[in-house]
Amino acid sequence: MYNFKFQNPTKIIFGKGMIAELAKEIPQGKRILITFGGGSVRNNGVYDQVKQALANHHTEEFWGIEPNPKYETLMQAVVLGRQKNIDFILAVGGGSVVDGSKFIAAAIPYEGEPWDLISKRIRVQTTVPLATVITLPATGSEMNCGAVISRKSTMEKLVLSTPLNYPKFSILDPEVTFSLPKGQIAAGLIDTFIHTMEQYLTFPVDAKLMDRWAEGILQTVIETAPRAMDIRPDYDTMANYMLTATMALNDFIAMGVPQDWATHMIGHEITAFAEITHGYTLAIVFPQLLRVMKDEKRDKILQYGARVWGITVGSVDERIEATIERTEGFFRSLGVKTKLSEYGVGEEIISKIVARFEMRGTVLGENKTVTPEKVEKILRMAL
Amino acid sequence: MYNFKFQNPTKIIFGKGMIAELAKEIPQGKRILITFGGGSVRNNGVYDQVKQALANHHTEEFWGIEPNPKYETLMQAVVLGRQKNIDFILAVGGGSVVDGSKFIAAAIPYEGEPWDLISKRIRVQTTVPLATVITLPATGSEMNCGAVISRKSTMEKLVLSTPLNYPKFSILDPEVTFSLPKGQIAAGLIDTFIHTMEQYLTFPVDAKLMDRWAEGILQTVIETAPRAMDIRPDYDTMANYMLTATMALNDFIAMGVPQDWATHMIGHEITAFAEITHGYTLAIVFPQLLRVMKDEKRDKILQYGARVWGITVGSVDERIEATIERTEGFFRSLGVKTKLSEYGVGEEIISKIVARFEMRGTVLGENKTVTPEKVEKILRMAL
Numbered sequence: 001m002y003n004f005k006f007q008n009p010t011k012i013i014f015g016k017g018m019i020a021e022l023a024k025e026i027p028q029g030k031r032i033l034i035t036f037g038g039g040s041v042r043n044n045g046v047y048d049q050v051k052q053a054l055a056n057h058h059t060e061e062f063w064g065i066e067p068n069p070k071y072e073t074l075m076q077a078v079v080l081g082r083q084k085n086i087d088f089i090l091a092v093g094g095g096s097v098v099d100g101s102k103f104i105a106a107a108i109p110y111e112g113e114p115w116d117l118i119s120k121r122i123r124v125q126t127t128v129p130l131a132t133v134i135t136l137p138a139t140g141s142e143m144n145c146g147a148v149i150s151r152k153s154t155m156e157k158l159v160l161s162t163p164l165n166y167p168k169f170s171i172l173d174p175e176v177t178f179s180l181p182k183g184q185i186a187a188g189l190i191d192t193f194i195h196t197m198e199q200y201l202t203f204p205v206d207a208k209l210m211d212r213w214a215e216g217i218l219q220t221v222i223e224t225a226p227r228a229m230d231i232r233p234d235y236d237t238m239a240n241y242m243l244t245a246t247m248a249l250n251d252f253i254a255m256g257v258p259q260d261w262a263t264h265m266i267g268h269e270i271t272a273f274a275e276i277t278h279g280y281t282l283a284i285v286f287p288q289l290l291r292v293m294k295d296e297k298r299d300k301i302l303q304y305g306a307r308v309w310g311i312t313v314g315s316v317d318e319r320i321e322a323t324i325e326r327t328e329g330f331f332r333s334l335g336v337k338t339k340l341s342e343y344g345v346g347e348e349i350i351s352k353i354v355a356r357f358e359m360r361g362t363v364l365g366e367n368k369t370v371t372p373e374k375v376e377k378i379l380r381m382a383l
Numbered sequence: 384m385y386n387f388k389f390q391n392p393t394k395i396i397f398g399k400g401m402i403a404e405l406a407k408e409i410p411q412g413k414r415i416l417i418t419f420g421g422g423s424v425r426n427n428g429v430y431d432q433v434k435q436a437l438a439n440h441h442t443e444e445f446w447g448i449e450p451n452p453k454y455e456t457l458m459q460a461v462v463l464g465r466q467k468n469i470d471f472i473l474a475v476g477g478g479s480v481v482d483g484s485k486f487i488a489a490a491i492p493y494e495g496e497p498w499d500l501i502s503k504r505i506r507v508q509t510t511v512p513l514a515t516v517i518t519l520p521a522t523g524s525e526m527n528c529g530a531v532i533s534r535k536s537t538m539e540k541l542v543l544s545t546p547l548n549y550p551k552f553s554i555l556d557p558e559v560t561f562s563l564p565k566g567q568i569a570a571g572l573i574d575t576f577i578h579t580m581e582q583y584l585t586f587p588v589d590a591k592l593m594d595r596w597a598e599g600i601l602q603t604v605i606e607t608a609p610r611a612m613d614i615r616p617d618y619d620t621m622a623n624y625m626l627t628a629t630m631a632l633n634d635f636i637a638m639g640v641p642q643d644w645a646t647h648m649i650g651h652e653i654t655a656f657a658e659i660t661h662g663y664t665l666a667i668v669f670p671q672l673l674r675v676m677k678d679e680k681r682d683k684i685l686q687y688g689a690r691v692w693g694i695t696v697g698s699v700d701e702r703i704e705a706t707i708e709r710t711e712g713f714f715r716s717l718g719v720k721t722k723l724s725e726y727g728v729g730e731e732i733i734s735k736i737v738a739r740f741e742m743r744g745t746v747l748g749e750n751k752t753v754t755p756e757k758v759e760k761i762l763r764m765a766l
Binding site: 001002003004005006007008009010011012013014015016017018169205206207208209212213215216217219220223224235236237239240243244247252255256 | 384385386387388389390391392393394395396397398399400401552588589590591592595596598599600602603606607619622623626627630635638639
């Protein structure tokens with residue numbers, strides 16, 4: 001097991017009716033900027049619950065943070081926040097709204113060009129305090145300090161990370177997920193699944209508890225998925241889905257273990273060039289990445305196959321292939337396509353992505369062995 | 384799944400050589416009271432590492448916090464802390480030193496009689512900030528806000544709990560466990576196991592992830608135990624043991640689930656009257672508690688038996704009994720006795736404990752159905 005440091009100060013407020021807790025959790029006198037996505041919260045009752053809870057607080061609203069939140073959009077919120085002397089941000093939405101709001105929180109007090117905080121990795125010195133009401137379980141952004149931000153003008157999708165951006169609190173009410181489109185739930189389940197894999201499916205370091213906890217998330221996602229995809233899912237199913245999404249990316253399963261993240265980095269580029277939903281890009285990349293990297297990942301693929309899918313019979317190669325097929329089959333059982341061509345994307349995207357990794361000198365994976373050549377191989381197999 | 388709130392701000396600093404991080408973690412200028420137990424840290428190098436790391440800090444020392452830390456002893460540290468204008472406490476030791484230090488941290492600034500904070504459950508308003516260097520993995524006290532304090536004069540053993548007492552940070556270096564007596568490791572493994580059970584073995588609320596994570600701790604303890612009890616345990620074994628001990632009682636497996644704690648409450652009374660090591664009292668009580676409460680706990684006993692021990696064959700009663708036998712057998716495999724008589728304790732203790740529960744009107748367990756009569760039955764079966 002590796003040495004590690006762990007700290008996660010975010011308070012989780014979980015359950016039915018918990019949005020009403022907002023009134024207690026945000027100090028009186030704060031000038032709150034509430035950030036929203038496209039408007040679904042107006043239909044599912046979340047907007048009304050939030051406004052009612054904050055009836056005695058000063059609030060401003062910013063609408064229109066899009067999926068894969070864009071620098072260009074977020075800078076409008078930064079201008080508004082500065083104009084209105086905002087000193088608290090409440091993100092109400094899915095991972096994109098939360099991620100976008102983390103950028104806004106860091107950008108408002110920053111005197112230079114805010115994009116430099118991301119592109120030049122300038123250390124964030126101060127942020128506006130942030131909290132969230134999550135409506136789409138997927139990214140775990142409600143309990144971590146990372147954010148993925150896109151810039152339209154340069155077709156970039158990059159990460160902003162600062163411990164100052166842990167939400168002060170996040171409210172998770174599973175009831176708000178009942179009205180989600182099934183395609184978004186499928187993407188959220190896959191995102192949760194692959195977040196776990198990025199921290200689990202590497203090489204063994206005898207981290208027994210972390211392995212068990214990662215497998216526990218995978219098992220819960222697999223067990224929960226069919227009922228979460230049902231037309232009328234029950235409360236506990238959505239509660240389990242919501243909790244796993246948060247727990248998959250809050251460092252609880254990252255203690256003392258190597259991490260991969262190649263699937264995410266490749267997936268981000270697919271989204272940057274082809275605007276495919278993040279969760280779907282992971283379903284495209286991951287199975288082929290396992291095939292290409294199967295020698296380095298052999299021990300953990302076999303462990304995963306045995307413990308999660310019960311695959312214990314056959315040669316090593318047979319068990320590995322069966323495990324990968326079960327994994328891809330699970331994604332497809334959620335109605336998610338796992339080939340680029342199924343999204344109308346052809347091989348022209350491959351050279352663009354590979355060229356970008358080559359230009360940046362990017363080598364990915366837990367062993368830094370996923371070279372641009374390997375990325376090309378993975379993407380060709382995913383066509 | 385129940386509604387819940389979760390927040391755990393403690394920073395964990397884990398691994399080889401991490402005690403040196405003390406110098407960075409405690410701000411310069413602090414007047415530190417370092418609290419110790421009986422002196423084993425002088426022999427295993429921990430004392431020297433701590434003093435070296437804090438060479439440029441102002442430190443005072445208090446020695447002699449005993450197992451099941453006593454109010455009478457701790458009040459001496461309170462007097463010292465006040466005299467020396469202490470504004471930071473560093474607990475160096477096992478759970479007793481940490482628990483005792485939590486009491487000291489709350490008592491130093493309290494103007495009334497500090498025992499009232501426990502016995503009258505007066506809300507703690509302020510504490511001296513506290514951090515820990517843990518030497519005996521067992522209680523989880525390094526990452527929670529609870530403390531169990533005993534009072535000699537009244538033979539009481541009671542709980543102090545305040546969110547102000549989460550350690551600012553805790554340093555966990557598995558190397559410091561190499562010199563532990565095997566009896567203490569056995570007690571620590573059992574303590575970890577039963578902490579998990581108190582949050583897991585109740586009744587189902589469809590909390591799939593929490594169940595998996597609890598089972599993951601149990602599996603890791605069982606898998607780790609034989610090598611941890613070895614004369615020369617390896618680093619990763621002790622790292623897994625240390626991590627499970629912390630994760631078993633930091634609320635990570637308590638989200639949205641019912642909790643029991645009857646085994647602990649009965650065990651505390653055994654310790655109060657007979658001074659048996661805490662971990663051993665749990666091994667005495669738990670198997671008999673399962674037998675007496677098996678109807679209410681049926682579903683979870685069967686789930687635990689199947690998932691952790693692979694017990695899937697036989698009638699319900701047979702599987703339950705087999706599961707309890709495997710559990711008790713596991714404790715005994717660690718060289719721990721599971722009957723009161725094996726510790727030289729006779730039935731005279733039973734009426735004392737039952738009388739105390741009757742006097743206090745205590746009814747225990749997740750359903751509040753463990754009446755004094757049930758406690759008597761459990762203890763008779765444990766004779």
